[in-house]
Amino acid sequence: MTALPEKRFPSMVGRADRPLTVRGVVEADLPELHRIDSETFPEEPYPYFVLRQLYDVHGDRFLVLDDGESLHGYVLFVTTSDRYVCWGMSLAVTPDLRGLGLGRRLMVEALRRVRAEGVHRVHLTVEPTNAAAISLYRSLGFSVEGGARKDYLGPGEDRLVMTLGL
Numbered sequence: 001m002t003a004l005p006e007k008r009f010p011s012m013v014g015r016a017d018r019p020l021t022v023r024g025v026v027e028a029d030l031p032e033l034h035r036i037d038s039e040t041f042p043e044e045p046y047p048y049f050v051l052r053q054l055y056d057v058h059g060d061r062f063l064v065l066d067d068g069e070s071l072h073g074y075v076l077f078v079t080t081s082d083r084y085v086c087w088g089m090s091l092a093v094t095p096d097l098r099g100l101g102l103g104r105r106l107m108v109e110a111l112r113r114v115r116a117e118g119v120h121r122v123h124l125t126v127e128p129t130n131a132a133a134i135s136l137y138r139s140l141g142f143s144v145e146g147g148a149r150k151d152y153l154g155p156g157e158d159r160l161v162m163t164l165g166l
Helices: 027-040 048-061 102-116 131-139
Strands: 007-009 020-024 062-066 071-079 085-093 121-126 160-165
Touching: 020 102, 027 048, 027 062, 027 071, 027 085, 048 062, 048 071, 062 102, 071 102, 085 102, 102 131, 121 131, 131 160
Parallel strands: 085 121
Antiparallel strands: 007 020, 020 062, 062 071, 071 085, 121 160
């Protein structure tokens, strides 16, 4: 992946002295990624070893929100080998900073990067009851492909598949 400049965004929670930076992940971030995932998805976080393997295979596809002292979110996007399709694998923002547009900022930067690579379509899945995520993705131009896909991620794990043409 071509190196793109980091994006700096002012903090929206009174941390003006520590602006948030969207940057690529580094190996030292793995414990923080696990913390974020556990806080964001307490019922089913990625196990540490899965995050480790995702980093090893797709490390250039993780972006994190960093305030210089700790991480507050991440996005993981994976592109097919032909670079035609990209899948949004995970988007997480710590619960204390939700609703401030940080998930949008991560997604906008991820989409900017895959557009620059010539990707044509982006897919992602979302829990059908996650109204905030569905609203975010719709506002970015994603649409639902059909209805809810029953047992998409296993028994009782229904998902909406959403798609964006680039």
